[in-house]
Amino acid sequence: MVEVKDLTKYYGEYAAIEGVSFKVEKGEILGFLGPNAAGKTTTMRIIAGFMPPTSGTATVAGTDVVRDSVEARRKLGYLPEQVPLYDDMSVREYLGFCAKVRGVARDKQAERVDTVMEATRVTEYADSLILKLSKGFRQRVGIAQALVHDPPLLILDEPTVGLDPRQIVEVRELIRGLRGEHTVILSTHILPEVQVVCDRVVIINEGKIAAIDTPEALTARLRRSQQVRLDVRGPRKDVAEALRTLPGARGVTDEDAGDGVFRFTLEADPDKDLREIAASTGVKHGWGLREMSSVAMSLEDVYIHLTTTDSGAAPANAKAPTDGAAREVTE
Amino acid sequence: MRPVLAIAQRELRAYFGAPMGWVVMAAFMAFAGYFFWAAIALAGIGEMRMWFSNTTIILIILLPALTMRLIAEERQRGTIEVLMTSPVTDTQAILGKFLGAFAFYAVMLLLTIQFPVTLARLGTPDRGPFYSGYLGMLLFGGTFLAVGIFISTTTKSQVVAYVGTMFVLLFLWLLSWAGMGDAWWQKLLQYVSIPTHLDEFAKGLIDTRDVFYYVSFIGGMLFLSVRALAAWKWR
Numbered sequence: 001m002v003e004v005k006d007l008t009k010y011y012g013e014y015a016a017i018e019g020v021s022f023k024v025e026k027g028e029i030l031g032f033l034g035p036n037a038a039g040k041t042t043t044m045r046i047i048a049g050f051m052p053p054t055s056g057t058a059t060v061a062g063t064d065v066v067r068d069s070v071e072a073r074r075k076l077g078y079l080p081e082q083v084p085l086y087d088d089m090s091v092r093e094y095l096g097f098c099a100k101v102r103g104v105a106r107d108k109q110a111e112r113v114d115t116v117m118e119a120t121r122v123t124e125y126a127d128s129l130i131l132k133l134s135k136g137f138r139q140r141v142g143i144a145q146a147l148v149h150d151p152p153l154l155i156l157d158e159p160t161v162g163l164d165p166r167q168i169v170e171v172r173e174l175i176r177g178l179r180g181e182h183t184v185i186l187s188t189h190i191l192p193e194v195q196v197v198c199d200r201v202v203i204i205n206e207g208k209i210a211a212i213d214t215p216e217a218l219t220a221r222l223r224r225s226q227q228v229r230l231d232v233r234g235p236r237k238d239v240a241e242a243l244r245t246l247p248g249a250r251g252v253t254d255e256d257a258g259d260g261v262f263r264f265t266l267e268a269d270p271d272k273d274l275r276e277i278a279a280s281t282g283v284k285h286g287w288g289l290r291e292m293s294s295v296a297m298s299l300e301d302v303y304i305h306l307t308t309t310d311s312g313a314a315p316a317n318a319k320a321p322t323d324g325a326a327r328e329v330t331e
Numbered sequence: 332m333r334p335v336l337a338i339a340q341r342e343l344r345a346y347f348g349a350p351m352g353w354v355v356m357a358a359f360m361a362f363a364g365y366f367f368w369a370a371i372a373l374a375g376i377g378e379m380r381m382w383f384s385n386t387t388i389i390l391i392i393l394l395p396a397l398t399m400r401l402i403a404e405e406r407q408r409g410t411i412e413v414l415m416t417s418p419v420t421d422t423q424a425i426l427g428k429f430l431g432a433f434a435f436y437a438v439m440l441l442l443t444i445q446f447p448v449t450l451a452r453l454g455t456p457d458r459g460p461f462y463s464g465y466l467g468m469l470l471f472g473g474t475f476l477a478v479g480i481f482i483s484t485t486t487k488s489q490v491v492a493y494v495g496t497m498f499v500l501l502f503l504w505l506l507s508w509a510g511m512g513d514a515w516w517q518k519l520l521q522y523v524s525i526p527t528h529l530d531e532f533a534k535g536l537i538d539t540r541d542v543f544y545y546v547s548f549i550g551g552m553l554f555l556s557v558r559a560l561a562a563w564k565w566r
Contacts, residue, residue, distance in 0.1 A: 048416040078416040084409035100337040
């Protein structure tokens with residue numbers, strides 16, 4: 001549906017994005033994840049045909065967004081980050097205007113406007129001025145606007161920013177409801193959003209792509225080992241030794257948690273769950289097991305790992321990050 | 332053509348939906364009415380020629396207020412992002428905006444038709460200059476609007492667009508004063524200056540050279556606007 005190749009955009013000397021390439025399949029929801037100023041908006045603006053790249057190409061359903069810009073724009077709906085709408089129009093007027101400008105057939109315009117108002121649940125405010133709408137409803141009108149000409153591709157720049165938690169859930173549901181019929185590219189810097197909404201994630205940092213994969217695979221990719229944390233009251237050295245000799249164990253670190261309790265972090269092969277055997281070992285020796293938990297790397301860890309400058313740039317394209325880096329972020 | 336008309340229609344409605352449109356129209360009618368009354372009651376002149384040339388002066392102040400928002404406001408509020416990611420070419424966008432402002436200006440002129448109608452009731456004036464004069468006024472205003480939309484394209488600030496446009500229009504106006512004389516450069520200034528071309532229309536003459544001047548001036552300005560819009564996006 002969308003193919004981006006080697007996209008680079010300079011603002012003067014400053015490279016907003018550099019060598020960005022990825023593909024979006026039909027019917028997929030792709031999340032664009034990255035810190036502020038990572039190049040998300042720039043990439044989306046280029047795909048939306050708002051501005052040309054310095055170099056590289058982008059195509060929407062096979063149409064080049066620079067050479068055949070108007071034709072490409074027919075196939076997409078775009079919601080910019082600040083949700084700019086004409087405040088002096090009513091919702092119905094505004095959507096009607098968008099339908100007309102985007103070339104919806106004259107006899108279909110009113111019907112399309114009604115359909116998208118229904119889909120985004122703004123019908124009750126159809127005749128209110130956009131100026132008077134709350135942020136949540138503005139956002140919905142923004143999405144309605146992007147949908148009004150029924151484009152195969154939707155590009156949504158931070159569609160949930162500035163909404164209250166309930167509105168966020170509603171907008172996410174709305175977007176999820178588009179899956180299949182529409183291809184969606186959305187940007188965000190909120191992690192749970194990606195896990196909840198997206199089929200695949202592009203993590204972008206400082207204008208370069210740091211990773212592309214499904215949310216699950218990204219998490220799994222960095223989870224090269226399992227970790228179990230145990231708080232044990234007992235002889236420090238003996239406990240550490242006993243844990244280290246468990247089958248599948250790779251290593252143990254320990255620290256003093258005070259009050260005669262030590263905290264051990266047991267690292268094991270990814271396919272071994274050592275929690276039960278560790279617990280029974282403790283009981284056998286009569287040590288007091290105070291607490292035990294499994295430490296899994298969340299997508300958040302992956303994200304921070306990939307986007308922090310000191311460790312992010314180097315392993316960006318490496319398949320297997322070092323164990324050291326993985327441990328570092330779980331501490 | 333459809334996007335052009337859709338944009339023009341939206342702009343026209345925006346003028347009627349916001350205070351600025353009404354303020355401009357009210358101020359225009361107040362001054363235009365005063366000039367008409369002054370010509371008849373004070374000077375005892377039963378023709379429109381003076382009125383045309385007097386009225387053009389207030390257009391220098393009023394028309395930039397119509398054009399200042401056209402692109403600058405879209406840029407400032409970001410709505411241009413939605414407009415320009417619609418399947419609309421830069422040319423269609425500029426043309427639509429221009430036509431919207433032009434239509435509003437035409438409505439303003441239409442409201443002054445009462446003046447020549449009054450004259451025709453009071454006496455038997457030559458009607459030719461009325462028609463040609465109004466055609467001249469339309470074209471004349473069009474050049475101002477075209478200058479305005481160009482300057483509105485170059486800035487995010489409506490205030491800058493207003494002041495800039497007024498300054499340029501005043502400058503073009505002054506050219507006609509500097510051009511009084513018979514030297515070649517004075518003739519050139521006369522030709523370049525916008526108001527000089529209105530005189531013939533006001534007298535009742537439709538000279539194709541004057542029509543050509545206005546139409547090409549408008550076309551040139553709109554072309555520059557399209558280029559400026561494209562350049563801004565490329566930046």
